Amino acid sequence: MFNWGIRTRLITSYLLVVAVVLTLLGSYILWYFHRHTVDSLSANLLTQAEVISDLLTDKLDDSLEPPLLDATVKELSQRVNLRVTVVDTSGRVLADSWENPAAMENHGQRPEIMTALTTGYGSATRYSATLNENMLYVAIPIRHGGAVIGALRVSNTLSYVEEGFSQIRTVLLIALFLTSLLALAISIGLARTYTSPLEKIIATAQEIADGRLDSRVHVRTGDEIELLAGTLNTLASNLEDKVSEITAEKSKLELIFRHTNSALMLLTRHGLVVDVNKAAIDTFHITPVMLGQHNLQVIGNGLFDKALQEAATRRESRLLDLKTDIQGVKRVFEVFIAPISGGETGTGSILAVFHDITALRDMQEKQADFVANASHELATPLTAIKGFAETLLDGALKDPGLSTRFITIIHDEADRMHRLIKDLLQLAKLDSQDYRHGITVEPTLIEPVVATAVNDLAATWTQKQLTVAIHAADEPLAVQANADWLKQVVLNLLDNAIKYTPAGGYIAISWRKDRNQAIFTVEDSGIGIPAEDLPRIFDRFYRVDRARTRAAGGTGLGLAIVKFIIETFGGKIEAKNNSRGGTTMQFQLPLAAR
Numbered sequence: 001m002f003n004w005g006i007r008t009r010l011i012t013s014y015l016l017v018v019a020v021v022l023t024l025l026g027s028y029i030l031w032y033f034h035r036h037t038v039d040s041l042s043a044n045l046l047t048q049a050e051v052i053s054d055l056l057t058d059k060l061d062d063s064l065e066p067p068l069l070d071a072t073v074k075e076l077s078q079r080v081n082l083r084v085t086v087v088d089t090s091g092r093v094l095a096d097s098w099e100n101p102a103a104m105e106n107h108g109q110r111p112e113i114m115t116a117l118t119t120g121y122g123s124a125t126r127y128s129a130t131l132n133e134n135m136l137y138v139a140i141p142i143r144h145g146g147a148v149i150g151a152l153r154v155s156n157t158l159s160y161v162e163e164g165f166s167q168i169r170t171v172l173l174i175a176l177f178l179t180s181l182l183a184l185a186i187s188i189g190l191a192r193t194y195t196s197p198l199e200k201i202i203a204t205a206q207e208i209a210d211g212r213l214d215s216r217v218h219v220r221t222g223d224e225i226e227l228l229a230g231t232l233n234t235l236a237s238n239l240e241d242k243v244s245e246i247t248a249e250k251s252k253l254e255l256i257f258r259h260t261n262s263a264l265m266l267l268t269r270h271g272l273v274v275d276v277n278k279a280a281i282d283t284f285h286i287t288p289v290m291l292g293q294h295n296l297q298v299i300g301n302g303l304f305d306k307a308l309q310e311a312a313t314r315r316e317s318r319l320l321d322l323k324t325d326i327q328g329v330k331r332v333f334e335v336f337i338a339p340i341s342g343g344e345t346g347t348g349s350i351l352a353v354f355h356d357i358t359a360l361r362d363m364q365e366k367q368a369d370f371v372a373n374a375s376h377e378l379a380t381p382l383t384a385i386k387g388f389a390e391t392l393l394d395g396a397l398k399d400p401g402l403s404t405r406f407i408t409i410i411h412d413e414a415d416r417m418h419r420l421i422k423d424l425l426q427l428a429k430l431d432s433q434d435y436r437h438g439i440t441v442e443p444t445l446i447e448p449v450v451a452t453a454v455n456d457l458a459a460t461w462t463q464k465q466l467t468v469a470i471h472a473a474d475e476p477l478a479v480q481a482n483a484d485w486l487k488q489v490v491l492n493l494l495d496n497a498i499k500y501t502p503a504g505g506y507i508a509i510s511w512r513k514d515r516n517q518a519i520f521t522v523e524d525s526g527i528g529i530p531a532e533d534l535p536r537i538f539d540r541f542y543r544v545d546r547a548r549t550r551a552a553g554g555t556g557l558g559l560a561i562v563k564f565i566i567e568t569f570g571g572k573i574e575a576k577n578n579s580r581g582g583t584t585m586q587f588q589l590p591l592a593a594r
């Protein structure tokens with residue numbers, strides 16, 4: 001359309017210019033020709049009139065009415081081949097070369113006669129009804145003895161002039177037509193020269209607009225159009241670079257969005273879920289039908305929705321801790337909500353990033369619990385020590401029996417504190433990554449470790465008259481562990497078995513090979529553990545019956561240390577009740593490669 005417009009405009013302009021110029025020129029030529037011819041004809045007629053006037057005045061006496069006048073005029077007229085008329089000052093026709101003067105009307109009102117009589121020269125162009133053609137009249141006054149006695153009018157037909165005029169006009173019209181044709185041809189050619197590169201540019205621009213950014217236009221016109229084509233090419237190549245940059249950036253973001261471990265959610269400013277990543281699908285159990293639904297239907301948390309609305313209206317990011325219940329499991333998230341600007345219209349969406357901090361919060365809670373428990377555990381013996389020490393100071397010291405009892409209690413409590421602190425220190429050591437990395441893990445034979453541990457505690461179990469049986473595997477087994485730590489495990493388990501088995505009971509320590517694992521069991525015929533406590537006995541400070549276990553000297557940390565060590569070596573441990581009514585502690589450790 002635009003292309004057609006330029007072509008039409010070019011052609012029309014050309015034709016218009018040619019037509020206007022030629023018409024003006026032609027008109028001027030015609031006007032000049034006409035004026036020039038009429039002027040020279042008038043001058044000619046004037047000369048003729050003056051000659052005739054002289055001739056007539058020679059032949060006339062005083063008046064204009066000699067009988068010969070008409071005849072003389074007719075004769076002279078034949079010689080000059082012009083129409084000659086003579087009138088007196090009143091306008092009466094006295095002689096006429098072509099007509100009978102008597103039959104002619106008064107000429108006093110003829111403009112050329114009137115001006116000739118008053119100014120000395122008159123001329124007019126008029127259509128003659130008598131002759132059926134345009135005539136040129138020139139009149140001068142006839143003087144006799146200094147006075148004007150009449151007027152002489154000489155006239156000639158203008159038909160020759162008009163013939164010439166019409167011939168020139170025809171020639172000019174033909175010239176105008178031919179020139180217009182030529183102008184049309186030239187303008188079409190020119191328009192094509194200009195529009196064809198423009199057509200190419202338009203086609204390429206259209207291709208670029210359609211997304212084919214590698215399209216380029218090649219135009220060699222050496223003018224502004226070539227410059228325009230070059231600019232378009234540069235524009236396209238810049239656009240291509242930018243688009244590929246943006247695409248790369250987008251796919252990078254897409255990759256991050258899809259594969260990050262944090263759950264990501266893209267929402268509209270009205271809270272509808274638009275897009276989610278895999279982590280979000282897994283975390284919130286999102287099904288495809290949920291996309292497009294409101295976040296309250298998907299996550300079902302009013303706090304989150306409120307924060308979302310605030311972020312959308314205030315256009316600023318928000319950070320909130322979100323406690324939620326996903327299919328019965330309590331989860332804690334740190335949620336970062338950020339509005340993504342969408343220009344002035346404010347149609348931007350909102351990104352929500354969910355960091356699962358359930359484990360962190362759990363750990364923090366456990367740590368707080370741990371500190372509270374540790375303080376409590378330390379406070380109990382300390383209170384006892386302080387109390388008994390004060391009682392002693394208050395006078396009980398004087399009673400040897402009481403003093404011995406109280407000091408024994410103080411000693412036992414101090415001993416317990418010592419054990420507690422030892423266990424706490426050991427746990428702290430185990431918790432330290434540096435320490436864990438520092439110890440050597442190597443093939444460790446089980447038998448010597450068990451033998452030393454049983455031996456170390458011999459005094460205790462023999463005192464309680466317990467039987468400790470060792471059932472070694474058929475072949476010597478070595479686990480991938482550290483001998484000191486393994487001994488600590490066996491000591492703790494054996495110590496518990498001794499503590500919670502009444503006098504005269506039975507303890508069996510056995511180990512065997514099961515594929516690439518060593519299965520280790522400490523079994524006792526003791527008091528056992530209530531089933532509901534079994535899952536928690538490996539927790540720090542957890543004791544089944546506080547009073548009783550405290551009496552037995554327990555800290556509630558032994559099994560926690562055991563579990564920690566076993567898991568550090570890549571094994572696992574479980575506690576169960578056995579058929580003897582006692583407890584069976586069983587753990588497995590990977591066997592050392594031979």
Ligand code: ADP
Nearest residue numbers: 496497500543544549554555556557558559583
């Ligand atoms: P403690 O130092 O109090 O023994 P542990 O962590 O070693 O602490 O054990 C935690 C709790 O598990 C004990 O308080 C006790 O109630 C129970 N327990 C552990 N071993 C046995 C066992 N062999 N028989 C009965 N109860 C046990």
